[in-house]
Amino acid sequence: MFLLVWRKLKLDPLKTLLTALALGSVIAVMLVFQGFREGQYFQLSRMVMNRQGDLIAVQAGVSNFIAVRSTLPQFSRGEVEAVPGVSAVHPLTTIGLIYEQDGIRTPLYLVVYDTLGGPVKLSEGRTLKEDHDIIIDKSLAKKHNLKAGDELPIYGFGFKIVGIVEEEVAFMMPFAYASYEGMLDLYFETEIAPDITIFPMLSFMLIEVSPESNREDVAKAIEEAVPVVDIFTPEQLSKHDVALGKLFFGPIIGLLVTISSIIGFLVMGLIMYSEVNGEIRNYGIMKALGFSNLKLAGVVIAQALLLVLFAMPAGLALGAGLAAFINETAPLYLIRIFDYTILLQTALASLIFAAAGAMIPFLTVQRADPMIVFQEVQ
Amino acid sequence: MIRWALKSLLSNKGSLLGSAAGIAGAFILVIFFDAVFRGESTQIVAYAENTSPDIWVMQKGVANMHMATSFLWDWKADNVEELEGVKRVTPISYLNTIIRAGEVEAFAFIVGLLPDADRAGPWEMGKGRKIEKSGEIVIPDVLAKLTGTGIGDKVMITDRAFTIVGLSKGAYSSANAIAFVPFDDLESILKSGGTYSFLLVDLEEGYDPRMMAAKIKNEVEKVNALTQEEFIRNDFAMAMQMGVEIIFMMSVICSTLAVLITGFTAYMQVVKKKREIAIIKAMGTGRASLMGGILMQSAMIAFTGFIMAAGFSFVIIPHIPALAPQLTLVVSFWAVAKMGLLAIVISIAGALIPAWNVTRLDPALVFNG
Numbered sequence: 001m002f003l004l005v006w007r008k009l010k011l012d013p014l015k016t017l018l019t020a021l022a023l024g025s026v027i028a029v030m031l032v033f034q035g036f037r038e039g040q041y042f043q044l045s046r047m048v049m050n051r052q053g054d055l056i057a058v059q060a061g062v063s064n065f066i067a068v069r070s071t072l073p074q075f076s077r078g079e080v081e082a083v084p085g086v087s088a089v090h091p092l093t094t095i096g097l098i099y100e101q102d103g104i105r106t107p108l109y110l111v112v113y114d115t116l117g118g119p120v121k122l123s124e125g126r127t128l129k130e131d132h133d134i135i136i137d138k139s140l141a142k143k144h145n146l147k148a149g150d151e152l153p154i155y156g157f158g159f160k161i162v163g164i165v166e167e168e169v170a171f172m173m174p175f176a177y178a179s180y181e182g183m184l185d186l187y188f189e190t191e192i193a194p195d196i197t198i199f200p201m202l203s204f205m206l207i208e209v210s211p212e213s214n215r216e217d218v219a220k221a222i223e224e225a226v227p228v229v230d231i232f233t234p235e236q237l238s239k240h241d242v243a244l245g246k247l248f249f250g251p252i253i254g255l256l257v258t259i260s261s262i263i264g265f266l267v268m269g270l271i272m273y274s275e276v277n278g279e280i281r282n283y284g285i286m287k288a289l290g291f292s293n294l295k296l297a298g299v300v301i302a303q304a305l306l307l308v309l310f311a312m313p314a315g316l317a318l319g320a321g322l323a324a325f326i327n328e329t330a331p332l333y334l335i336r337i338f339d340y341t342i343l344l345q346t347a348l349a350s351l352i353f354a355a356a357g358a359m360i361p362f363l364t365v366q367r368a369d370p371m372i373v374f375q376e377v378q
Numbered sequence: 379m380i381r382w383a384l385k386s387l388l389s390n391k392g393s394l395l396g397s398a399a400g401i402a403g404a405f406i407l408v409i410f411f412d413a414v415f416r417g418e419s420t421q422i423v424a425y426a427e428n429t430s431p432d433i434w435v436m437q438k439g440v441a442n443m444h445m446a447t448s449f450l451w452d453w454k455a456d457n458v459e460e461l462e463g464v465k466r467v468t469p470i471s472y473l474n475t476i477i478r479a480g481e482v483e484a485f486a487f488i489v490g491l492l493p494d495a496d497r498a499g500p501w502e503m504g505k506g507r508k509i510e511k512s513g514e515i516v517i518p519d520v521l522a523k524l525t526g527t528g529i530g531d532k533v534m535i536t537d538r539a540f541t542i543v544g545l546s547k548g549a550y551s552s553a554n555a556i557a558f559v560p561f562d563d564l565e566s567i568l569k570s571g572g573t574y575s576f577l578l579v580d581l582e583e584g585y586d587p588r589m590m591a592a593k594i595k596n597e598v599e600k601v602n603a604l605t606q607e608e609f610i611r612n613d614f615a616m617a618m619q620m621g622v623e624i625i626f627m628m629s630v631i632c633s634t635l636a637v638l639i640t641g642f643t644a645y646m647q648v649v650k651k652k653r654e655i656a657i658i659k660a661m662g663t664g665r666a667s668l669m670g671g672i673l674m675q676s677a678m679i680a681f682t683g684f685i686m687a688a689g690f691s692f693v694i695i696p697h698i699p700a701l702a703p704q705l706t707l708v709v710s711f712w713a714v715a716k717m718g719l720l721a722i723v724i725s726i727a728g729a730l731i732p733a734w735n736v737t738r739l740d741p742a743l744v745f746n747g
Contacts, residue, residue, distance in 0.1 A: 012649070014645070014731070014735070015645065015646075015649065018638070018641060018642045018645055018731065019642065021638050022635075022638045022639055022642045025634060025635045025638050026635065028631075029404075029407070029631060029632065029635055032628075032631060036624075059536055059537070060536070060537040061534060061535075061536035061537025061538065062476075062536050062537075063476075063478070063483070064476055064483065067474065067475070067476060067485055068475050068476050069473060069474070069475050069536075069568070070536075071569060095447070096445050096446070096447060096474065098440070098441070098442065098445065098446055098616070100441070104619060105441070105442065105612065105615070105616040105619065106616075106619065107444075107445040107616065107620070143623075155438075155439030155440075156439065172620045172621070173445075173620075190439060199447075199449075240483065243483065244476065244483050244484075244485070247482070247483070247484060247524075247552070247704075248485070248552045248553065251552075251702050251704055251705055252414050252552075252705065255410065255698070255702070255705075256407060256410065256411065259403055259406055259407050259410065260403070260407060262403055263400050263403035263404060263407075263635070266396055266397075266399045266400040266403060267400045267639060267642075269396050270393060270396035270397050270400060270639070270642070270643065271642070273392055273393060273396060274393060274646045274650075277390075277393075277650070322631060325627075326624075326627050329623075329627075330623040330624065330627065332623065332624075333623070333624050333627075360392075360396070361392075
C-alpha cells in the first residue's frame, strides 16, 4: 500500500505538492489556533513565575496576580519579615493604566518593583536607574513605534524609556516596569490620584524563604501571623491565572479548532474524492478481482492516512513559520506550537479528520462497476 | 470557453461543494474570530450603553472605563450637580477585578451603587431582585449558570462574601461580567472613602451634552467629562484595538488556506479534463479565452465558498451563544464584506497554478490513448 501511494505521489509532483500544501495548511491552521491558546496560558503563567520569590503574599481573599486589585497595608511588610523562616521580603505594586498615543489607547500593566520582581529578558537598553525610568515590553514598543531613549507620557507624566524587555505580556496586555520613586512621582505630578492613600502603594510581596526552612510551613506561619495576607507559591498563583485564562479562551479557541478540523475533514474529503474519481477504473479492477467494499474502504482510508502523514511535516513547518512570523511581528500574541500535547492532539485530530474525510468518496467506490474496466479510456 | 468551464465544474458538484465548503470554513474562521472580538468589545460598552447618561465625568487623564481606574472626590459630584442644566448626577464606584463562585473565577466589572442610584443599576433583571442592603450582589444570569450558583448562594470579591439576590440579563461577557453591589461595600474593598469612580450626568432638556461636558471640565477641578458617544467610542475602540493585529494575521493565514483549496480544486479540474482542454486548444481557442475559463472556475469555487460562509455567519453564528452562553458574538457586515473582497483575490491567486498548467498543455495530447 505504501509503495502504491508513493508511486502515485511521484506520478504528478505538482499535484502532490498542492495536496501536501493544502493538507499541511489545514494542519498548520490547527496548530496555530491551539498554539495561540497555549501561548496565552503560558504568558499568564510566565508573568507570575518571572517575578521570582519563593512565596507571594496577596491581599486576603485575592488568589490571582493578573487583573486583580490587591492592596496590602504598608505595615504588613514588617510583620511578614518578622515571621521565622522568612529571609527577605520584596515589595511589588501593580497598576492598570491606559497609554494613549495618536488616538490609540493601549491598556498597560505597570509593575513597580524595588529589589526583586523586575523584568527578566531585557533585549535593549538598561535597567532602571533614575526616578523617571521605565522599561516597556517589546509589543508596546512595536505597536507605538517606541524605542529606548523616547519619552512615554502617561496621564501627562513623562516617563523615559530606558529599556525594552521581551516576553512580558499577558492577557493581550503589555507590561511595563518602573521604580517606587517613579510611581510616587507619577502620583504626585499627575492628577491620577486625588489622594495618595487611595492608590495602592503595596500590592504583593515577594518572599524569600531561608534555605533551612520549609516553604509550606513558612507560608502557613505567615498566614497565621499576618491575617491580612494570603500566601501562595508562584506555581499556585500562576495556576489560578491560567484557570482564569482557560475560562476566557477555552470555548473560543475550542470552536476555532473544531472549525479548522471540519475544514480538514472537507479538504481531505475533496482530495480523496478527486483521487477516487481519477482512479475509478482501478477500483473497478479491484472489485472485479474480488475486493469487498470493506476492503476498498480500507484502501481509501489507508491512502488518506498516509497522505496526512506525508503532510504532517509540511504542516509543522508551515505552522512553525507562521508562529515565528506572528511572534516577531506582533509579540503581544505568543503562538506556542512546540508543546507535545498540542502536537499529539493535532496529529490525532488530523488522522481522525483524514479517516472521516476519506469516507466521503466511499459511495463512489461502492458504486464502481467492475464493467468500467472494459470501457474505453476517457 | 467560459460556458465549458462552468459546465465542467457543475458536472462535478461534489468536488465544487467540497472545496467551496472548505473555503467557507476558512472564511468562517476569520469572521468568527472577528465576531469574538467585536462581541466582547460590544459587551464591554454594555453598561455605558444601557445606563446611557448624557455625560460621564471621571478623573482627569482617564477617558474610558475598561481596565481604567478613576477616583473623584465626592464633593466634585456636588459641584457638577450645581451647574445650570444638570438634572441629576449619579455617582458610582467601580472596580475591575475577579469574582469567585465556588472554584470558578471570572473577570468582573463591579459597580458600587448608592441606595438611590437605581438608574445606574442592572437594566434588565432575569430573576430575583435588585440589591437593597449590605452584603448583597446582583450577578449576570450567564455567570450564575457557568458557576452553578443561584439566588441565595455566596460569591466572593477579595475576602468579602456576597449573597446573590438577583440575576441580571445582558450583563455578561468573558472579559467583563457586570456585578452590582452596595456602594459602601465596594468602597470598603477599595479603601477609597470619600471618593467616587464615575459620575453619570443627566442633563435638562435642551442642553447640549458636548457644551456641558466642556463646561464641567472648565468649572470642576481636575476632572474629565465626556459625552456618552465619546465615552463609548473610546472603550469600544480600545477593546477592538487589542485584537486588530491577531485578526489581521488570522485573515492572512485563512486566506492562504482558501487560495490553496481553490487552487487545488481548479487544478484537479484541469488534470481531469486535460484531454478536453487539449481538444479546445487544438481547435484554436486563444490563451486569453482559456485563462478566462480557468479564472471563471476559480471564481465560482471561491464565491460559492463565500456565499456559504456569509450564510453561516448571519444565520448560525448568532445562535452559537445559545449553546455556549459564555460567548458574545457580533457578526459585522463589514467583516463579511471583507471576505467577499478577499474572494476576488483568492479567485485570481487560485487560478494561477491551473492556468500555468493549461498553457503548458500540448494539443497533441488528444491523440494519446
